[in-house]
Amino acid sequence: MEKLMDGRSNVGIKKAEKVLCMVLAMLMAMVITINVSAGESISKAKIDEYLYTIAYSQQEQVKEPIYGSIDGEWNIIGLARYGAVTKDYISKYKENLLKEVKAKDGVLSTRKYTEYSRVVIALTSIDENPTNFGGYNLLKPLAEFDNVNKQGINGSIYALIAIHSSNYKIPKPDKNYTGEVTTVKKLIEYIIKNQNSDGGWSMADKSECDITAMAVQALSFYYTGSDKSVKKSVDKALKFLSRQQNNDGGYSAEGISNCESTAQVLMAISALNINIEDSRFVKNGNTVLNGLLDYYSNGKFSHTKNGGYNHMATEQGFCALTAYYRSLTIMNGFYDMADGISYQKVSKKVLEKKKTAASKTKTTKTVKKTTKKSTKKNTSKSTVSDKDKEETTSVKNNKKSSSSNKESNKNTKTKSTKNSKSKTNKKVKKSNKKVKKSNKKEESETTVKNSKNNTSDDAKVGEKEAKINDVNGKKNQSNRTEIVIGVIAAVVMVIAIIVYIIGKRKAENEK
Numbered sequence: 067m068e069k070l071m072d073g074r075s076n077v078g079i080k081k082a083e084k085v086l087c088m089v090l091a092m093l094m095a096m097v098i099t100i101n102v103s104a105g106e107s108i109s110k111a112k113i114d115e116y117l118y119t120i121a122y123s124q125q126e127q128v129k130e131p132i133y134g135s136i137d138g139e140w141n142i143i144g145l146a147r148y149g150a151v152t153k154d155y156i157s158k159y160k161e162n163l164l165k166e167v168k169a170k171d172g173v174l175s176t177r178k179y180t181e182y183s184r185v186v187i188a189l190t191s192i193d194e195n196p197t198n199f200g201g202y203n204l205l206k207p208l209a210e211f212d213n214v215n216k217q218g219i220n221g222s223i224y225a226l227i228a229i230h231s232s233n234y235k236i237p238k239p240d241k242n243y244t245g246e247v248t249t250v251k252k253l254i255e256y257i258i259k260n261q262n263s264d265g266g267w268s269m270a271d272k273s274e275c276d277i278t279a280m281a282v283q284a285l286s287f288y289y290t291g292s293d294k295s296v297k298k299s300v301d302k303a304l305k306f307l308s309r310q311q312n313n314d315g316g317y318s319a320e321g322i323s324n325c326e327s328t329a330q331v332l333m334a335i336s337a338l339n340i341n342i343e344d345s346r347f348v349k350n351g352n353t354v355l356n357g358l359l360d361y362y363s364n365g366k367f368s369h370t371k372n373g374g375y376n377h378m379a380t381e382q383g384f385c386a387l388t389a390y391y392r393s394l395t396i397m398n399g400f401y402d403m404a405d406g407i408s409y410q411k412v413s414k415k416v417l418e419k420k421k422t423a424a425s426k427t428k429t430t431k432t433v434k435k436t437t438k439k440s441t442k443k444n445t446s447k448s449t450v451s452d453k454d455k456e457e458t459t460s461v462k463n464n465k466k467s468s469s470s471n472k473e474s475n476k477n478t479k480t481k482s483t484k485n486s487k488s489k490t491n492k493k494v495k496k497s498n499k500k501v502k503k504s505n506k507k508e509e510s511e512t513t514v515k516n517s518k519n520n521t522s523d524d525a526k527v528g529e530k531e532a533k534i535n536d537v538n539g540k541k542n543q544s545n546r547t548e549i550v551i552g553v554i555a556a557v558v559m560v561i562a563i564i565v566y567i568i569g570k571r572k573a574e575n576e577k
Contacts, residue, residue, distance in 0.1 A: 108355060113391050115424040116362065120384045121150035122412050123365030128377075131159040133166040136377045139188035144384040146191035147392070147400055149408040156192050156409075163188075164200045172202035179214045182207045183224035190231045190403045197237070205229075206237045211252055212245035218269050219260050220277060226253040226284040231403045254288060257281055258299045265306030275310050275317040278303050279330035283401070286337035300338070304346065307331055313350040316357025324369055325361035325379040329386035332358055336389040337399055358386060 124145065128137045142159050145151035163185070167174070174181040185204055189196040196204045208214060208228060214221045229236060229250065236248055246252070257267075266273025267281045282303050288296045310317060317327040332354045335347060342353050361367045367383035369376040389400035398405045410416075 108359075109424065110391070110394055111420075111424040111426075113387060113394065115420040116359075117148050117384070117387055117391060118150055118412075118417055118420045119365040120380065120387070121145055121148055122414075122417055124380065124384070125151070125155055125412055127366075127375075130162065131155065133163045133185070135184065136381070139184045140378075140381040140385060142188050143191045144381060144388055146188075146407045147385070147403075148388045150410045150412050151407075152412055153409055156407075159188075160192075160194065167200055167202055167204070172204070174204070174207075176213075178217050179207060179210075179221050180217065180224045183221075183228040186228040186234075187224075187231050187401070190228075191407060193406050197234070203237060205234055206239065209236050209239040209248045210243050210245060211248040213243075214248060214253075215256065219257065219267055220269065220280065222253045222256045223277075223280050223284045226250065226257070226287075227401050229253075230284075230287050231401050233404075254285065254293070254296065257284060258295055261299055261302070265302035265304075266310075267303075273306060274319060274327075275307060276319060276327040276330040278306060279327075279334040282307075282334040283330075283337045286334070286399075287402075289338060304338075304340075307334070308346040311347060311349045311354070312357065313352065314357050314360060315347075315349060315352030315354055316360060317354075323371065325358065325367050325376070326369070326382045328354060328358045328361070329367075329379075329382040332386040333389045333400065336386075336393040337401070339393050342390070355390060358383060 121144075124141060128141055130137075131141055132138045138159075142151075142156070145155070174185065182204055186196040186208070189199060189204070197206075205228070208225045214225045225248065228234075236250075239247055261267055261281070262273045264273050266275070266278040268274050269277055282300055285296050285300050289300050290297070307317075311331075312318060312323060314323070315328075316323050317331050318324065319327045331347075335342070335344070335354060340347070342355050347354050360371055361369075361373075361379060361383060366375040367379040368374060369379045385400065392398065392400055
């Protein structure tokens with residue numbers, strides 16, 4: 067009987083050892099997977115390509131930008147903050163908005179004061195003064211604190227964003243208004259006071275991801291300020307958003323995964339310059355950016371996965387990608403509009419160039435992944451690549467300038483031939499020599515100017531990318547280290563359990 071029991075106990079020990087060894091192997095595989103996947107990200111060039119594609123598509127899709135929450139202000143704000151928009155397109159929007167403002171005699175709404183906030187943000191993004199647009203002060207209604215909050219918490223959220231967009235001084239309210247007057251402090255306090263115990267905000271009872279992300283965006287301006295209650299509130303909200311993230315990296319509203327909720331969270335973490343691979347916002351290896359791009363296709367976003375083109379989803383997705391891009395490239399925040407608008411020509415040729423640049427970057431990244439290189443080597447390589455870009459650009463510019471000079475020479479020769487009857491051959495030869503000399507001067511001047519511009523631009527880009535890579539590298543490394551330490555701790559615990567079980571079984575057998 068004792069031998070039978072010993073045999074059974076030995077079998078039990080062996081089974082336990084096998085199971086625990088399998089668990090150990092799985093945990094080790096997790097460590098390897100984490101180290102491989104955590105460093106992967108979508109390149110800046112690829113994000114730039116997405117943004118330009120959306121900008122091009124939107125201006126083709128929405129020919130007449132209007133006053134409104136769809137095909138109106140958010141479309142304009144996204145285009146303006148990215149910069150790929152024409153003056154003609156902006157002029158169309160201003161004309162349509164002015165017609166609407168005049169038709170309503172400056173009263174956009176008596177209940178939804180986010181109408182004023184949205185228009186103030188849009189006008190600020192295109193360097194227009196909202197305090198005197200067509201003779202109307204569209205910022206003035208936001209001084210009426212009671213009316214601002216009639217529709218709920220989003221009234222204060224967007225009033226705070228609108229006022230901060232250009233650090234506007236809040237004007238005096240209308241003489242007929244008898245309620246509380248708005249101040250930045252009151253807006254902040256109102257937002258924090260209405261935060262739910264779980265860290266989120268809501269328009270009704272249950273906390274919602276999108277309205278929580280909007281509140282974080284508004285409070286982000288004061289996150290590092292003297293008011294510690296802001297930081298405490300935002301940190302609590304970030305924990306809520308971290309818990310609510312789906313395994314695909316995206317977010318849901320009322321149980322349905324959607325583009326808009328995901329977009330607002332990406333804008334929130336971008337406003338705080340949180341690394342896209344921060345462990346709080348990575349689920350199952352997917353970032354918020356990965357989650358958002360699940361809804362993207364050919365310059366458009368859908369409301370739900372595999373859905374068709376949705377105007378609101380596209381505008382919010384565009385704004386979110388722009389906010390992330392601005393954070394990535396160390397530019398002013400999405401709602402910090404002191405830097406103004408920069409107009410760009412929007413064309414298919416530029417779009418193709420963006421796609422080529424993105425594909426080249428992807429190829430380069432793939433090659434780099436196959437070999438192990440130190441940080442110093444990477445830095446030196448990036449310097450070489452900047453020089454290559456500079457040389458390539460200057461060669462292209464030289465070709466362009468020389469070709470243009472050749473054309474001008476042809477034109478000069480043609481004109482001189484036609485007028486040869488009235489002019490002597492000597493004069494023609496002299497004029498041709500003068501033209502050649504002037505062309506040579508122009509060519510050399512153009513080359514010098516272009517090389518100077520390219521050098522300064524590449525240097526600036528190089529500096530920005532070096533800073534970004536350094537910061538992101540440190541953050542990614544720390545995130546990976548934290549995860550690996552956790553897994554190692556689990557491995558140690560498993561080993562300890564194995565040792566304990568084996569020791570206990572041996573002690574029992576000896577008895």
